[in-house]
Amino acid sequence: xxxxxxxxxxxxxxxxxxxxxxxxxxxxxxxxxxxxxxxxxxxxxxxxxxxxxxxxxxxxxxxxxxxxxxxxxxxxxxxxxxxxxxxxxxxxxxxxxxxxxxxxxxxxxxxxxxxxxxxxxxxxxxxxxxxxxxxxxxxxxxxxxxxxxxxxxxxxxxxxxxxxxxxxxxxxxxxxxxxxxxxxxxxxxxxxxxxxxxxxxxxxxxxxxxxxxxxxxxxxxxxxxxxxxxxxxxxxxxxxxxxxxxxxxxxxxxxxxxxxxxxxxxxxxxxxxxxxxxxxxxxxxxxxxxxxxxxxxxxxxxxxxxxxxxxxxxxxxxxxxxxxxxxxxxxxxxxxxxxxxxxxxxxxxxxxxxxxxxxxxxxxxxxxxxxxxxxxxxxxxxxxxxxxxxxxxxxxxxxxxxxxxxxxxxxxxxxxxxxxxxxxxxxxxxxxxxxxxxxxxxxxxxxxxxxxxxxxxxxxxxxxxxxxxxxxxxxxxxxxxxxxxxxxxxxxxxxxxxxxxxxxxxxxxxxxxxxxxxxxxxxxxxxxxxxxxxxxxxxxxxxxxxxxxxxxxxxxxxxxxxxxxxxxxxxxxxxxxxxxxxxxxxxxxxxxxxxxxxxxxxxxxxxxxxxxxxxxxxxxxxxxxxxxxxxxxxxxxxxxxxxxxxxx
Numbered sequence: 001x002x003x004x005x006x007x008x009x010x011x012x013x014x015x016x017x018x019x020x021x022x023x024x025x026x027x028x029x030x031x032x033x034x035x036x037x038x039x040x041x042x043x044x045x046x047x048x049x050x051x052x053x054x055x056x057x058x059x060x061x062x063x064x065x066x067x068x069x070x071x072x073x074x075x076x077x078x079x080x081x082x083x084x085x086x087x088x089x090x091x092x093x094x095x096x097x098x099x100x101x102x103x104x105x106x107x108x109x110x111x112x113x114x115x116x117x118x119x120x121x122x123x124x125x126x127x128x129x130x131x132x133x134x135x136x137x138x139x140x141x142x143x144x145x146x147x148x149x150x151x152x153x154x155x156x157x158x159x160x161x162x163x164x165x166x167x168x169x170x171x172x173x174x175x176x177x178x179x180x181x182x183x184x185x186x187x188x189x190x191x192x193x194x195x196x197x198x199x200x201x202x203x204x205x206x207x208x209x210x211x212x213x214x215x216x217x218x219x220x221x222x223x224x225x226x227x228x229x230x231x232x233x234x235x236x237x238x239x240x241x242x243x244x245x246x247x248x249x250x251x252x253x254x255x256x257x258x259x260x261x262x263x264x265x266x267x268x269x270x271x272x273x274x275x276x277x278x279x280x281x282x283x284x285x286x287x288x289x290x291x292x293x294x295x296x297x298x299x300x301x302x303x304x305x306x307x308x309x310x311x312x313x314x315x316x317x318x319x320x321x322x323x324x325x326x327x328x329x330x331x332x333x334x335x336x337x338x339x340x341x342x343x344x345x346x347x348x349x350x351x352x353x354x355x356x357x358x359x360x361x362x363x364x365x366x367x368x369x370x371x372x373x374x375x376x377x378x379x380x381x382x383x384x385x386x387x388x389x390x391x392x393x394x395x396x397x398x399x400x401x402x403x404x405x406x407x408x409x410x411x412x413x414x415x416x417x418x419x420x421x422x423x424x425x426x427x428x429x430x431x432x433x434x435x436x437x438x439x440x441x442x443x444x445x446x447x448x449x450x451x452x453x454x455x456x457x458x459x460x461x462x463x464x465x466x467x468x469x470x471x472x473x474x475x476x477x478x479x480x481x482x483x484x485x486x487x488x489x490x491x492x493x494x495x496x497x498x499x500x501x502x503x504x505x506x507x508x509x510x511x512x513x514x515x516x517x518x519x520x521x522x523x524x525x526x527x528x529x530x531x532x533x534x535x536x537x538x539x540x541x542x543x544x545x546x547x548x549x550x551x552x553x554x555x556x557x558x559x560x561x562x563x564x565x566x567x568x569x570x571x572x573x574x575x576x577x578x579x580x581x582x583x584x585x586x587x588x589x590x591x592x593x594x595x596x597x598x599x600x601x602x603x604x605x606x607x608x609x610x611x612x613x614x615x616x617x618x619x620x621x622x623x624x625x626x627x628x629x630x631x632x633x634x635x636x637x638x639x640x641x642x643x644x645x646x647x648x
Contacts, residue, residue: 015051017066017473018116019123022163022481025063028140031161038130038152039067046133048126049073057474064477067123071111075100077122078114083543084268085113091618092268115197117541120167124540127153127165149297154282166537169480173198174533182529190525192263199532200541201269206489207528208263209256209547213496214521216252220245220503221518224511242508242565243597249504249558250601253551254608260546261611269543270615271622280388282381300384309394313379317398320372324406327368331361331410335423358430365406365431366438372402396549399494407431407498411506415568421509428510432502436520439495440527486536492528493550500554504561508568555605562601566594 023032041047050073055064069077078085078095085095086104093103100106106113114122130152138144138152144159146152156162177198180191190211196204227241264270285300334357342350376398385391411431414424499520503513569575570590579586609616 015053015066016068017053017168018069018120019067019127019165019167020477020481021052021065021067021165023063023065024161024163027063027161031138031140034139035152035156036065039127046131048130050123050126055474055477064481067127069119069123074114074119074122077126078118081122081125082272083114083118084271086268091622092265092271093622094271116170116173117167117196117198117200121200121541121543124165124167164481164485166480166485167540169476169538170198171476178529178533181533182526185526190529193266196267199539200543201264201267202489202542202544203532203539204267205260205263205544205547206492207525208259210492210496210521210525210528212256212259213252213500214518214525216248216255217503217514217518217521220248220507220511220514224507224514227511239508239569241511242569245504245507246558246562246565246597247600247604249500249561250604251608253554253558254605254610257546257551257610258608258612261615264545265615265618269545271619272543272545279386280391282391283384283386285384300386305383305385308383313383313398316375316379317401320375320402321405324368324402325409327364328361328410328413331357331364332413334360355426355430358427359434361410362431362434363438366435366442368406369403372406373399376402393549396490396553399490400497400553403494403498404501407435408501408505412564415506415509415564415571419571424506425510428502428506428513429516432499432513432516435498436516440520440523443491443527443531445527480537483537484535486532486539488539493547495524497550497553497557501557501561504558505564506568507561508565558601559598562597563594566590566597 036052038046039048039050039052041049043049051068051070052065055062055066075095075097079097083095084092087093087102088104090104095103103113128151132146132148132150132152132155134148135146137146138155138159138161141159141161144155144161146155153162153165177191177194180194190207192204192208192211195207223241223244261270279297283298283300285298288297288299290297290299338353338357342354344350376395380391380395380398383394385394411424411428414420414427499517503517507513567590570586576586579589611619
């Protein structure tokens, strides 16, 4: 980069607040002065070189500060984080300040070249990279220890000095997005590009996957209805349906990879080079030198981490799995009690009582999943993983294993131990519908109602105040800081993963599962859009090129569904009657069909390319140009070296 950070001014007349920092009440003046100085200090001095000003209301200066940045600072920050933008020749390239004029829509006076979400992501990146230099503690708080390289923002958060950091909503843009997204009921696609511009690629990709998955479920739902109506007990007629389901699950996941590549190429994140991962803010240890980077950073023994994982985390997970199975056996005792009660009374009330154990068990499953999630987060944090990716992978593995067993163990037990297909249908339907209702209520309806009540109280409190621009901004910030914090797409993907399991694992027993999944997902699109725009604080944008480890999770579930459906079909009386003399022949036939279907799945996954041909060509062209540019640089260096040798 030709330009130096030192020429940037830390003051700008046209200050635009992008990010809000809320400090704890009673924070000491020396702490505030030190922290704000580090934010505005030049990069060469270890600062972030951003703009900051306190929020001033009629009550004076509050404990809230607004952070922004000059246009030039944001452009240099875009280069630092490796943002990819569209060039004038319609190609996608990594943005550099020196070649800024080659990018589409760039102009020196165009401050909308970077989206507001990108600007806020840059500011977040700079704040998170504020590191302690020679400070031993946070000024004013001797108990809040620091060491060189420690994240200042992380230490302020863990010490309770910093309450929260969040990006501001743009009320005008949010109003437009809300209207086009969920403001009116319509049959059509979501405005994914607008969602991406406002919330970032990670959230836009989730909504893209939710929409795609909903459309992909429609063929299963349409085919499942006649099977449900006309062929309830004839399991041999489900062979074609189950086979279609298994091939369908492979096709939709492979086609999604192509759709994902199209979206992320258009958004630029497919080309973003994966930077060397810095230690996650929560990572701690003895200060040492990283042998790869040569930088000072906390060091922690991998042996200690492995001991924590295998001697503490693993036994705890196994104990939780045992407890889940114990609760499942209590559920079967309740099922038996309800069945005995129905046999004795034979009334409408006793018929309804047959569904009560499944409903109670579904509620208990959701509660156990929630409690275990908090325990898994605590354990994974305690394991002290250096990288954020490693932390996420270990957390997802813990949660997926428990949720899979907790949600599906009873269905496997009913199917393969009790051999009760009628109870399997009833339990599957009850668990699916109850979990969908609980998730809709807990994730959207309840938070929306609570937030609406708070907003109403805030407006009443401020209705007598003046409505100038500053007060309007103060009102907006006071409302937003009390909103719930969106914790990411983890729970949303987990809900879709479990739903995919209900649809695919036992499709030949309950074909209507896809119908209920489609109905739920249609309402989910609107309720999730509502909570993003009205219930939660605006989350920071996070660039991503795919749905990550969830792709592997869905593919694993589709493989398991092949095995379960083949066994269920092989257990049906009609198929069993075809092998009256030898059960071994039945087992071998089922195993052969299962292996054949798995082979077809893997062949299809191999044949269908992950990226469309045109995107493959564009990526290959960019790689070729990068290699040619590197060759020219090497050639220029060699010529310069040759020139120096001749003259010496």
